[in-house]
Amino acid sequence: MASRIVPVGGTIGIMGGGQLGRMMALAGRAMGLNAIVWDPQPIGPAHEVAGDAITAGFESEDALLRFSEGIDAATYEFENVTYETTARLARIKPVFPPPDLLYVSQNRLREKDRARQFGLATTTYRAVPSAQEARQVAADLGFPGILKTVSGGYDGKGQIAVNTMEEAGMGFQALHGSEPLIYEKKVAFIQEMSVVVARDQNGRIAIFPASENHHDQGILDWTVVPARVPDPIQQLALHQAAAMARGLGLVGVMALEFFVTAEGELLFNEMAPRPHNSGHWTIEGAWPSQFSQHMRAVAGWPVASPRLFGPCVMLNLLGDLFLEGLDKLTRVLEWPGVQLHWYGKTAMRKGRKVGHVTVLADSVTKAIQRARDVKVALGGAWHDGA
Ligand SMILES: Nc1ncnc2c1ncn2[C@@H]1O[C@H](COP(=O)(O)OP(=O)(O)O)[C@@H](O)[C@H]1O
Ligand SMILES: [Mg+2]
Numbered sequence: 492m493a494s495r496i497v498p499v500g501g502t503i504g505i506m507g508g509g510q511l512g513r514m515m516a517l518a519g520r521a522m523g524l525n526a527i528v529w530d531p532q533p534i535g536p537a538h539e540v541a542g543d544a545i546t547a548g549f550e551s552e553d554a555l556l557r558f559s560e561g562i563d564a565a566t567y568e569f570e571n572v573t574y575e576t577t578a579r580l581a582r583i584k585p586v587f588p589p590p591d592l593l594y595v596s597q598n599r600l601r602e603k604d605r606a607r608q609f610g611l612a613t614t615t616y617r618a619v620p621s622a623q624e625a626r627q628v629a630a631d632l633g634f635p636g637i638l639k640t641v642s643g644g645y646d647g648k649g650q651i652a653v654n655t656m657e658e659a660g661m662g663f664q665a666l667h668g669s670e671p672l673i674y675e676k677k678v679a680f681i682q683e684m685s686v687v688v689a690r691d692q693n694g695r696i697a698i699f700p701a702s703e704n705h706h707d708q709g710i711l712d713w714t715v716v717p718a719r720v721p722d723p724i725q726q727l728a729l730h731q732a733a734a735m736a737r738g739l740g741l742v743g744v745m746a747l748e749f750f751v752t753a754e755g756e757l758l759f760n761e762m763a764p765r766p767h768n769s770g771h772w773t774i775e776g777a778w779p780s781q782f783s784q785h786m787r788a789v790a791g792w793p794v795a796s797p798r799l800f801g802p803c804v805m806l807n808l809l810g811d812l813f814l815e816g817l818d819k820l821t822r823v824l825e826w827p828g829v830q831l832h833w834y835g836k837t838a839m840r841k842g843r844k845v846g847h848v849t850v851l852a853d854s855v856t857k858a859i860q861r862a863r864d865v866k867v868a869l870g871g872a873w874h875d876g877a
Contacts, residue, residue, distance in 0.1 A: 495564070495585050495692060495791045496790070496791035496792070497524065497563040497564050497789075497790035497791055497792075498563075499522065499523040499524070500523055500524075500525070501524060501525070501563040501564075501790065502524070502525040502526065502527055502542070502561060502562045502563050503515075503516075503519055503524050503525070503526050503527075503562060503563065503564055503565065503566060503786060503789055503790065504526075504527050504528075504529060504558050504559075504561070504562035504564070504565035504566070504584070505526050505527070505528050505529070505537060505541065505565070505566055505567070505568055506528075506529050506530075506549065506565065506566070506567040506568065506572045506576075506577070507528075507529075507530055507537070507567055507568035507569040507572060508528050508530030508532055508534075508535030508536065508537040508538050508544070508568075509535060509536055509537060509568060509569055509834075510536045510537075510834040510836075510844065511537075511568040511569065511765060511766055512526075512528055512530075512535075512536065512537030512541075512568035512569075513535075513536040513537040513539065513540055513834060513835070514766065514771075514774070514780075514782045514832075515537075515566065515568060515766065515782050515785060515786060516528070516537055516540045516541050517540055517782070518780060518782035518783040518785070518786050519782075519786040519790075520540070521783070522783070522786065522787070522790075524786060524790060525541075525542045526540070526541040526542060527541060527542060527543045527544065527545065527558065527561050527562055528541040528543070528544040528545070529544070529545045529547070529549075529554060529558045530544060530545075530546060531546070531547065531548050531549065532546070533546045534837065535836075536834040536835050536836060537568065539835050543561065545557055545558055549572055549573040549576045550573060550576065555576060555579060555580060558580070559580055559583040559584050562584055563584070563585075563790075564584060564585040564586070564587065564789055564790060564791070565577075565580055565584055565585070565586045565587075565789075566586070566587055566588070566743060566765075566785070566789045567586075567593065567765065568765055568766075569765070570593060570596050570597055570645075570763060570764075570765070571597075571643065572593065574590060574593055574594050574597060577590040577593055578590045585791075587742040587743045587788060587789045588741055588742055588743040588744075588745065588764040588765070589740055589741075589742060591739065591740065592739050592740075592741060592745065592764035593764055595739065595762075595764075596761075596762055596763055596764050597642050598641045598642050598670075599616075599639060599640075599641045599642070599644075599673045599761065600616070600618055600641050600671075600673055602761055602762050603616055603673075603759070603761075605735075605738075605739065606735065606759040606762070608738070609731070609734045609735050609738040610731070610734060611731050611734070611735070611759040612756065612757065612758050612759065613758055613759045613760075614675045614676060614678050614750065614758050614759075614760060615632055615675065615676040616632075616673055616674065616675045616676070617631070617632060617673070617674055618641075618671045618672075618673060619638065619663060619671055619672040619673065619674050620671040621663070622660045622663040622664055622667075623660075625638065625659040625660055625662065625663035625672070625674065626656040626657075626659045626660050628659070628674045629653055629656055629658075629659035629674055630656055630659075632674060632675075632676050633676055634653065634654050634655065634677075635652060635653065635654050635677040636652075636653045636659070636674055636675060636676050636677055637650055637651070637652055637653065637674070637675050637677055638650070638651045638653055638659065638662040638663060638666055638672050638673070638674055639651075639666075639672060639673050639674075639675065640666055640668065640670070640672060640673075641670050641671065641672065641673050642670060646709055646710045646711075646842070647706070647708060647709015647710060648709070649666060650666075650709065651665060651666055652677070653674070659674070678750045678752065678758060679752065679753070680750035680751055680752055680758075681751055681752060681753050682703055682718070682719070682720050682750075682751040683703070683704040683705070683706065683748065683749070683750060683751070683760075684701050684702065684703055684704065684718050684720055684724075684725070684728060684748075684749045684750075684751055685701065685702055685704055685714075685746055685747060685748045685749065685767065685769040685770075686698060686699070686701050686702075686728050686729055686731075686732040686746065686747050686749070687699045687702075687732075687744060687745070687746045687766070687767055687769070687770040687773070687781050688729075688732040688733060688735070688736045688741070688744070688745055688746075688747070689736075689743070689744045689745075689781070689784040689785065689787075689788055689794040690736045690737070690741040690742060690743070690745075690788065690794065691742065691787065691788045691791075691792070691793050691794045692742050692788070692791050693793065694737070695793060695794055696733050696736055696737070696794075697784065697794040697795060697796050697797055698729050698732055698733060698797070699770060699773055699777060699781065699797050699799075700716055700717055700718070700725070700777075700797075700799055701716075701717075701718045701720065701725045701728050701729065702714045702715065702716045702718055702769050702770070702772065702805075703715045703716070703717075703718035703719055703720060704748070704769050705874065705875075707874045708842075710807070710809070710842060710844075711768045711769060711807055712806075712807055712874055713804055713805060713806045713807065713859075713862055714768075714769045714771075714772055714804065714805040715802075715803070715804045715805075715855055715858065715859060716772055716776060716799070716802065716803045716804075717799075717802065717855065719855065720751050721755070724751055724755060724757050727757050728747070728749055728757055731747070731757070731759070732745075732747050735747060735762065739764075741764065742788050742789070743764065743765070743785050743788045743789055744765065744766050744767075744770075744781050744784055744785040744788065745762060745763065745764045745765070746762065746763045746765070746766070746767030746769065746770060747759060747761075747762045748760040748761050748762070748769075765785070766781040766782050766785050767781070768805075768807065768844070768847075769805075771805045771832070771847050771849070772803045772804070772805040772849055773797070774830075774832070774849060775800070775803065775830050775849040775851055776799065776800055776801070776803030776805075776849065776851060777797045777798060777799050777800060777803075778795075778797065778798050778800070779794075779795050779797065784797075800851065801851060801852070801853070802851070802852055802853065802854055802855045802857070802858045803849060803850065803851050803852075803858060804849070804850040804852075804858040804859055804861070804862040805847055805848070805849055805850075806847060806848045806849075806850065806862045806865060806866060807844055807847050808844070808845055808846040808847055808848060808869070809841070809842060809843060809844060809845065810836075810838070810839035810840040810841055810842070810843040810844075810845050811841045811842065811871070812869045812870055812871050813839045813845065814839055814841075819868065819869050819870065820833075820869070822868055822869075823848060823865045823868055823869065826850075826861060826864065826865070828850055828851040828852050828858075828861065829848060829849070829850050829861065829865060830848065830849045830850075830851075831846065831848055832846050832847045832848070832849070833845070833846040834846050848862070848865050850862045850865065
């Protein structure tokens with residue numbers, strides 16, 4: 492196998508062509524790393540900034556060989572990359588995070604089981620193999636609950652709220668595919684929080700401050716740092732993120748999502764072995780960014796202890812805001828402390844992330860107010876709720 496240390500001027504292969512791949516490639520370029528994208532789609536946000544792109548499904552033998560020949564190390568930017576492909580690639584070139592982490596994250600049952608193994612408290616959950624058992628599990632665990640597909644879900648997709656045994660049965664029929672589902676007790680959280688942790692090949696760990704996350708219809712709407720969560724709970728989350736990173740043998744960046752309850756409980760929800768939407772604030776709000784940190788680790792370079800520059804809000808921009816064009820977009824740049832990120836997607840669709848805005852301000856309150864001004868100026872509604 493080639494050296495695990497990629498020289499400056501080397502090439503990182505990125506599996507997937509979305510915005511996370513784009514921001515990985517941009518961060519890599521700044522440090523002298525080239526990128527080759529492997530994506531089933533012929534165009535995408537990452538393609539624009541990569542040196543080269545291979546368009547093929549992840550099961551293609553030929554693509555695997557061509558990809559592996561052009562790169563020094565590989566990573567993946569979304570979790571629907573076929574695990575087997577990453578495992579096979581890892582026998583030819585280094586793949587980070589190690590494919591084991593992809594395997595764990597591809598299944599909600601597995602990731603919660605592993606989290607518990609490392610001492611993290613999770614939501615109450617159980618596997619649901621049949622409609623009959625859906626009713627029973629829901630009755631056992633209690634209402635309200637949520638039925639979720641174990642794999643393939645994102646942005647709240649593949650989830651159904653359940654309030655009665657009948658709904659549990661119907662929900663199972665609606666969601667069920669070839670795998671069992673998972674039933675989770677709905678958590679009455681007061682805050683959602685996430686932590687992005689980086690770990691390098693030498694086992695050094697670097698953690699970003701926790702972010703407070705606000706969702707709208709299952710999609711991340713905005714994130715604020717520092718999180719308005721009591722410090723001991725934040726410290727516990729950082730500690731747990733480090734335990735997971737160490738326990739799973741992370742190399743690269745990983746995100747953990749948590750719920751915080753009124754009783755001060757911290758419950759692990761899910762993890763992603765890659766840079767995360769709730770960590771986009773780090774591009775302006777911290778040094779290094781989560782993408783820079785990720786590329787450093789993938790290249791076999793050291794990760795750096797992050798510095799936080801100050802209060803910061805990340806506001807997601809969905810296609811909904813731009814169905815009639817992009818004219819309004821540059822208006823938001825007139826405010827101080829506001830930076831635009833645009834992913835270059837060709838179609839503006841409802842519920843689709845097409846860019847984000849970072850707001851830097853002197854206080855959390857001012858950063859949130861400005862993010863709200865930005866959202867309203869773009870014709871969107873501001874959602875304050877957790
Ligand atoms: N057990 C739960 N209790 C309360 N809210 C939940 C629960 N599971 C999910 N949610 C809500 O739905 C959002 C998306 O669910 P999540 O499990 O993170 O899936 P994904 O982000 O992969 O779509 C969460 O951020 C949270 O707002
Ligand atoms: Mg989530």
